[in-house]
Amino acid sequence: VATAQRTKKSAQPVRQRAKRGEGDRLRDEILAATADLLDELGSADKVSTRAVAERVGCSSPSIYLHFPDKAALLYAVCEQQFEKLAEVIGAAIEGIDDPVEQLRAAAGAYARFALEHPEQYRIMMLDEAYGKMYEDDFENMASSVGFDIIVRAVQEGIDRGLLAPADPVLVALAMWAGIHGLVSILIVKQNLALPPLDELLDNFCRQSLDGMRAR
Amino acid sequence: VATAQRTKKSAQPVRQRAKRGEGDRLRDEILAATADLLDELGSADKVSTRAVAERVGCSSPSIYLHFPDKAALLYAVCEQQFEKLAEVIGAAIEGIDDPVEQLRAAAGAYARFALEHPEQYRIMMLDEAYGKMYEDDFENMASSVGFDIIVRAVQEGIDRGLLAPADPVLVALAMWAGIHGLVSILIVKQNLALPPLDELLDNFCRQSLDGMRAR
DNA sequence: TGTACATCAGTGAACGCGCGTTCACTGATGTAC
């Protein structure tokens, strides 16, 4: 009867249909729900379109109104996440003059971002499917992931005579690889009883920055 | 009629049933086929028990004669792989006296192993499911992955005054993380047009070993 | 101001597929008497 209408689905947030021009509202909600579910469930495989729809409060076919398929949805989430990462790194070095200290700060920001969103970091950086997204477009990825910030800091360090002369891209890659390796291990091998992040990070920065230092 | 018997399955290698005491023969064949398929297909998800059975030339229920479930099968493959990795690292440092050169050699062997078996490296090191296998048993994993070899080399380097005094485990972790990060990026971001492995490796070793060096 | 109509933003039900796993069975091999 009257109550049956209420009982048809469990305690879903009954979504209001978007107004005429607001077709992208649902799109944004779907993106946000997918990002949340990634954080909660782990790999992209475990995030089903049905679960996304349930989280949003719409039907699963509605997703296909805004994304051609599941891969495109996850791709879009990835892109958003890469942008956030670049922002975080950019914010971390702001106001720091010494380029070596910039590198230290950027490394910390990168690591913290990864460990705060481990599953999103996973699909960005550890999942082959999405790893293949940025097809041989190193420049593009480099800037969207904040990598170019690191390269600039290294270059600046060399220019000022703080770091030993070298190919700044190679040097930056080595730093990136190190931090990426650290957070990957922390994310993947969660119950390995490793030293705390700060200690690992401090040690890594000391070692690798000392190795780069001009003598 | 007579030919129908031959036509029932496509060109499978018609497996000979194992003799009485040789019950483990099929077990070994299943392990090998699973390892092969991991190399070919990528993630553990894509390796189906049906595909393993087809590769071996047996029926898929036969797998359950030797493994309680799919996870146990993949776990077993992982264990084998970890052992091989430790062997490879052990072999790499044999005959080298200088511990710093040992570290360089071990890093190269590790990286080459990973890039020769990228998908097996993935499930060993990048997949959460199997990453969680070695529950908080750092000692155990450390030795099975060849990590203790690195720690010993670092310790030796410190003892001989070649490396600056430091916690050898922390130093070894930083090296491991760096190499792991490098190969992870190479595996996951395959079409990123990065410099060749040797160059990356050389540079990383130079940087990190210089950072550790006693002055 | 009223109304026919196009369009927008969705929905419920179903399809087909591949998967891990279980079930009831089979046929060869060795063993006890």
Next chain:
DNA sequence: TGTACATCAGTGAACGCGCGTTCACTGATGTAC
């Protein structure tokens, strides 16, 4: 030496599930006349 029987090493068919996706539809909203 012959034979009944236990055991070992498997098999074919099927179950049930969850998933991505499609299909035909609905009902609210704005628009033209």
